[in-house]
Amino acid sequence: MSESDGDGGAGADTDGGEEWTLPDDLESVQEALIAWYEGDHREFPWRRTDDPYEILVSEVMSQQTQLDRVVSAWEAFLERWPTTAELADADRADVVGFWTDHSLGYNNRAKYLHEAAAQVETEYDGEFPTEPDELQELMGVGPYTANAVASFAFNNGDAVVDTNVKRVTYRTFSIPDDDAAFESAANDLMPDGESRVWNNAIMELGGVACTQTPRCDEVGCPWREWCGAYASGDFTAPDVPTQPSFEGSRRQFRGRVIGTLREYDELELDTLGHRIRVDYAPGGEYGREWLTGLLTDLEDDGLVDIDDPESGAEDELVARLRR
DNA sequence: ATCCCGCGTG
DNA sequence: CACGCGGGAT
Known part of the structure; x- marks a missing residue:
């Protein structure tokens, strides 16, 4: 009803947008997925509220x-x-x-x-x-x-488009790896007024059947008869950007700061430094300067406060979680 | 090492 | 549009 009813991809191919189409018997496609989902799916408590x-x-x-x-x-x-x-x-x-x-x-x-x-x-x-x-x-x-x-x-949403939905539609219907195409295809696929069951179902499909290494037959994927990947054996999936390694990362130390302040309420900066990394040395490579950089970022994020200490006339700064 | 139902900010 | 953001499980 909204746009491009049923016949898929933006026809004009002027800006490199590729052509794609969904099956003619959309209704069968929809019913097959919903029946599969309702027949059996993982029980999560938030699916009951x-x-x-x-x-x-x-x-x-x-x-x-x-x-x-x-x-x-x-x-x-x-x-x-x-x-x-x-x-x-x-x-x-x-x-x-x-x-x-x-x-x-x-x-x-x-x-x-x-x-x-x-x-x-x-x-x-x-x-x-x-x-x-x-x-x-x-x-x-x-x-x-x-x-x-x-x-x-x-029960009032459009089709959700997450990495699961992208992977499923990319493989099954050869939707090009393009956000606008995924969104359009996902909405064309979704039966009107059934966003609750539909979005649960298509994400369940991506979560248990159309996984990185697919399990089409093991879980009885309801879309095998329409699936391009199942026909060709090519289960390539859209690239998901891989994260930089966590060990030794800034992220890891941010996490340690929060966890430590969670435990100790308020901590003087050098004390905090020693708590979060063994090689902390106030004047060294990883010292005061490094730590204050980390803390001001956390302060900008609204997670941490850096203050003058409550008591005493010392001028050592302390850090605490923001209330 | 890689995965895991994105989002706000510059 | 690119970038930073945690950490357990496998």
């Missing part, structure tokens, strides 16, 4: 962490902060501390979640908006998360 806050928490956690590890963190988080009102009232340091305690990584996202809860309270009167465009106004909520929340909470 339609509370937008609970969904949002699960989505933010899932962006960075394997789903199996998210389950216990999600349950503990919602037990501690069951509503946006309660999360908004929490100290940021406690939310970031929770994130670290549960090894959820990327502490910025704890801050985003905390801020999003405050936005819901102050800007939306405690009620989540239901449209993807409005949801995207929330801190830390981009196009993917907005459609996920709109879909799973309100």
Whole structure:
């Protein structure tokens, strides 16, 4: 109904955009996937709620962490902060501390979640908006998360496009490795008004069947009869940019700073330095200068405060988690 | 080593 | 548009 009904790819090939088409019997394609998903799928607790806050928490956690590890963190988080009102009232340091305690990584996202809860309270009167465009106004909520929340909470989303959906559509229907093409194809595939089950189903397909090393027959992939990769045996997938190594990285030391301040409340800078790396030496290669660089970045991110000490007349600076 | 349901900022 | 952002599991 929106654009390019059924016949896929932007016809004009002027800017190098490649041609692609979806099968004629889209309805069969759709029914096959939904039947496969409803027949059997992994049971995650967030698939049994339609509370937008609970969904949002699960989505933010899932962006960075394997789903199996998210389950216990999600349950503990919602037990501690069951509503946006309660999360908004929490100290940021406690939310970031929770994130670290549960090894959820990327502490910025704890801050985003905390801020999003405050936005819901102050800007939306405690009620989540239901449209993807409005949801995207929330801190830390981009196009993917907005459609996920709109879909799973309100059955009111567009097709989600994540790395799973890209891989599945690239292989099955030979959609070119191009974001606009993926988005268009994903939306053409999705049956109108069924974003909740559809987005769950296509991501489940990417998660258990159309994996890096595919398991088409083992899990009975419902799209084998339409799948270009299954026919050709070429299961190449779009490149996902590989991360620089973590060991010894700046990221690793940021994580140690947060974890250490979580444990000690407030620490003088050199003490903190020694805690986070054994080769810390105030005047050395990794010393005061290196540490303050790290800390000012964390301060700019809103995660850490650098202050004069509360007591005493000393001028040694201390660091602590921002409340 | 590589993977894992993106996002905000410069 | 490129870049930085954690860390457990395998």
